[in-house]
Amino acid sequence: MSSSPIPALIPNIVLMGHVNAGKSTLLNALIGQEVAITSPIAGTTTDTVHKRMEIIGVGAVNLLDTAGLGDTTSLGVQRLQKTLQSINQAHLLLYVLDASCWYLHRPLKQSALPADATRRIMVFTHIDQLTVDQRVALQQNFPDALLMDYQDPQSIDALLRRIAHRLQREEKLLLDGIALPHRHIVHVIPIDSEAPKGRLIMPQMQLLREALDRHLRSTVVQVEELQTLLDHDPTIDLIITDSQAFAQVSAINQQRYPLTSYSILQANQKGDLAFFLQGVQALATLPPQSNILMMESCTHNVNHEDIGRVKIPKLLQKQFPHITFHFDFVMGAHMPDNLQQYDAIIHCGSCMLPAKTMHHRMDQARRQQVPMLNYGLFLAYAMGILEEATAVYRSAPLI
Structure with a gap:
């Protein structure tokens, strides 16, 4: 079975760091547009800025530029709470640090940085303010960090490649751990008043995409079409349905084939x-x-x-x-x-x-x-x- 990385949803990449570290400038450089206001005044970013972009090898990602840590203004505590909420939803953190005072950041290696090293990338900005010897010392102290030079396109490309590499270590997939000898799954998708008009909901789309990436055969039916399918196709490995249709689908299936729901697949994929x-x-x-x-x-x-x-x-x-x-x-x-x-x-x-x-x-x-x-x-x-x-x-x- 293929183990190719398949994003479960559009990943959130959160830019975090102290005020005036250069987070907004980095966001603009990654996007190639002036989407975030930049200023030498501390606390310019007062609320989280969202921007979506495509990264080769990953696809769509959400970039979130957060209010800076260490904001001493009257609204600093509220801004910090918003930043922490964004961090908790991050697939990947870009920890942005000012290279011109890098020596102040040594304790961050063990204390303030998020614990999971695979979920963060340290990025030093303002390296144009360093001498050659200072750059060497910085890289020696933080060998895994990226030194960002906004005037050098290769610098941005290096960060995008690092982001793609980290995101390809994505969380396990919806179908991980399930035996599929016939490589055939059935999606039972009820269309009721809660179904969005003209599209599928996120878990249905995710599973269909995962099945395509795994080269599985997918049969998509509504509840009233399931009986005919089960009567004529003995090669089904798994039936997945919306949880609200469990009782109907179970009664039709009569335990002929394994049955679960999108929500239970997600419970195993994202939870415990x-x-x-x-x-x-x-x-x-x-x-x-x-x-x-x-x-x-x-x-x-x-x-x-x-x-x-x-x-x-x-x-x-x-x-x-x-x-x-x-x-x-x-x-x-x-x-x-x-x-x-x-x-x-x-x-x-x-x-x-x-x-x-x-x-x-x-x-x-x-x-x-x-x-x-x-x-x-x-x-x-x-x-x-x-x-x-x-x-x-x-x-x-x-x-």
């Missing part, structure tokens, strides 16, 4: 499936008055069929009629600091988040001893098919 399954088990011990945190990674309007705000709360109440539930709904990048106020966290499939962010959220839940699971696992549990829906992961502790 065993930890999430422990979260499912913990539902049986919820107290009579339970506070539930519902988390979604993207922001959208809500209708009567919304899975997070309508369907799952109703199913949870039906599953545990003796419990009085209170739900808090959080969308986007923010996660509450105090999780101990909640008895469980039910998270979306996280198609818009990098694995790094999901692991950060899981670590917070672990430290505060709050059970956590995702939409797909809960829906499989509520429909009584959790073991069937997770059977493709034989190493996971099935319930």
